[in-house]
Amino acid sequence: MLAGMSSGASRDHFWAVVPAGGSGTRLWPLSRRDTPKFLQDLTGSGRSLLQGTVDRLRPLCGERVLVVTGARHAAAVREQLPDLPAANLLVEPEPRDSMPAVGWAAAVLERRDPEAVIGSFAADHVIGDAEAFRARVEEAVHAAADGSLVTLGIRPGYPATGYGYISPGAPAAVPGAPDTRRVARFVEKPDLARAREHVAAGDLWNAGMFVVAAARLLDLLGRWHPELAAALRRVAADPAALESEWAGLEPVAIDHAVAEPAAAAGEVAVVPGDFPWDDVGDFASLADRLAESGEHPGMRVLGPADLVVSQDSTGVIAARGGRTVVTLGIPDVVVIDTADAVLVTTRERVQDVKQVVETLRRLGKEELT
C-alpha cells in the first residue's frame, strides 16, 4: 500500500505519464499531422500544450515524467522538452490507440520500480487551476493505494455532448481521499437531452485522466486482454522486440480495454475535479480559452495582436502566418491564418472543420493536412 503524497517516500513512486498523440483535425490549419495541437501554444502562454502539461505535473513528479509519442513527433517532443532523458521518451512505431501507449509506459515503469504509481494525462488538454489540479491528483494517488484504477472526473460546466460521462457511486472510504467515490459506470457521449440528465444527476465529464499503480494496471489489462498485457511486458523487458511486437498489438482505448470492465467489477474510483478543464477540441473551445482583445472588443486573438485589425466583427483570429489579418463586419467569424493555408468559417461550423481536412486529402492536398 502506498503512503500519502505528503511523505517523501510516496512522491518517489509517482510518475507522470503523458501520451502525446491525437491529430486535432478540427483545429486545422493550426493542427497538422506534423504539428498536432499538443506541440502548439494554443493559449498564448508561450508554452505548447505538451510543455504546459509537463510544467503542471513537475511539482508532483519532479523528474519522473515519461512521454509516449509517435515516431513522426519524437524529434519535436525532444526539442520542446530538452531536459527529458532519452529513457523517458517512448516512441511508438505507429499509433495503436491509448491502451498500448499507456500500458507500455506502465510496463516500463513497473520494471524500474515495482511500487510505481502512474498518472496518465493527455498532452493536449488545458487546465485552468494547476494547484487545484495537483491537489486532486494527490487525492487520486491516495485512492489508488487500495489497488483501484482511479479517474479524475470534471464537474460539468454545461451539458456537453462532446464528452463521455462518469456516474459516481458510493464513497470509496479510502484514507486521505475524502471526496473519492466508486464509479458506477462510464457513459458514452450522450445527446443533449441525456447530457442534461447527467449534469442534473451530478455525473462528471470523463477527461481520460487515470491514476493507478503500474503493475496493477497491467494486471487488470491481463484479466480482459491477456495477450496485450503480455506483449507490453515483453517489450518493456526487451526493447529490441518493439518493432516486431508492436505491429501485432491490438489497437484499443484504455476506457474500453480496462476502465469500463473494471468499473463493472467495482474496481474503479473517481475523484471529482472542480478545476477548469478543456480538451481544446475545436475553435469555439480555443476562443473560450483566449482573453478578449483589448483593442478589438468581442474578438479573441491567438498570435501577435498587432497583426489583427477587426472592425465590426466578433469571433476568433489566429494570426500565425506573419500576415496582417483584417475582418470587417462578420459576427462570430473564425479566421485561422498560417504560412501556407488560411481557413475562414464561423463559430457554428467549427465542428465541420474536420470535413475540410478530408476534402483536402481527397483533392490530393495531403501536404497541407
Add this chain to the structure above:
Amino acid sequence: MLAGMSSGASRDHFWAVVPAGGSGTRLWPLSRRDTPKFLQDLTGSGRSLLQGTVDRLRPLCGERVLVVTGARHAAAVREQLPDLPAANLLVEPEPRDSMPAVGWAAAVLERRDPEAVIGSFAADHVIGDAEAFRARVEEAVHAAADGSLVTLGIRPGYPATGYGYISPGAPAAVPGAPDTRRVARFVEKPDLARAREHVAAGDLWNAGMFVVAAARLLDLLGRWHPELAAALRRVAADPAALESEWAGLEPVAIDHAVAEPAAAAGEVAVVPGDFPWDDVGDFASLADRLAESGEHPGMRVLGPADLVVSQDSTGVIAARGGRTVVTLGIPDVVVIDTADAVLVTTRERVQDVKQVVETLRRLGKEELT
C-alpha cells in the same frame, strides 16, 4: 474639320490618352499605393487593366497611345507596356487630379499634331465588348469634328448610386454620328430614388470617357481656367519647366473644369454606349466580372483556382498569396488573400473597405496600404 475614322488620314490624327492613376482603396489589399488596380489583372485575363485598356484601343490608334501616370508607378507602367516609346509616357511629379493629367497630354499632342483628336480612357475600367466600344469611339471622333467635347455615356444596367449621370438633350445632327446627342447636363452621384428617375428618363452613366480635339480641349479649358491651360502649354513647350510648373497647378477634375461648364454652354455631346462597362470599384463589382468556379458553385475566384476550397460558401475569393484559402459555411463572403495581408468581409460591407485602409494608416501600418 476632321474626316471620318474610316479614312486613313483621320486615323492618323486619333490618339488614345490613358490616365493611369487612382488608388482603388476599396480594393485593398489587392490594390495598394504601389500596385494600384490599373497595374493588376482583376479579370483573370492574364493582362492588367492598364494592358487591357491599351489592347482595346490599339485597333483604333495603332502606336498613337500616350499614358499619363505618377512618378510612383512609372517603372511598373514601362514594364507592363514595353513597346510604349519613352516620349509617350508622361510622368506626373505628383497627382493633380484628372484635368492637369489629360490637359498635359492634350498640350503635348497639339504640338506634335495640331489636328490631333484625343480619346481619354481611364486605365482601370473593364469593358466587355471591345468591338462595340471601338465603334462608339469612332462615332465620338466624328462627333468631335464640329469642335464638341464628346463623352461616351453608358446605358445603365441598374439604378447605380455610385456613378454620376448624363442627361442627353437634342440630337447632335453631326454627319457620321447618328446616335449622338447634345448633353443637357451632368448630374452628380444621386441617391437611389433619384437614380431610378435617371434610369427611367433614359439618362446615361458618366464613365469619364472623353473624345475631343486636343487644341479644342485646351481652348475650352482656357475659357474657365486660363492659368491652368497656359501652364500646361508651357510644360508641353519646355519639358524642363515641368517640376516648377506642376507644383503650382490647380488640382481639378476634368468634369468640373471643362465638361460641366461646356455642357451649360451647349458645347458637349454624348454618344450612348451599350457595351458592358465597369469601373471595378469594389469587390462586389470585381466578383461580378469573374466567372463562377466550376468546382465551387456560387464562388468566384481570382487567382489560381486550385488554391481555393469552398464548402457551403458563396462570394468571392482572391488567392493572391500563394496560400490555400478555405471557406466553410459563409454566404456572400469576401476573402482577399495576399502575401502580407488577408481581408475577410462580406459582400454587403465591400464599400467600407476604404475605411479599413484609413484604419491601417492610423495604426501606423502605411506599408500595407
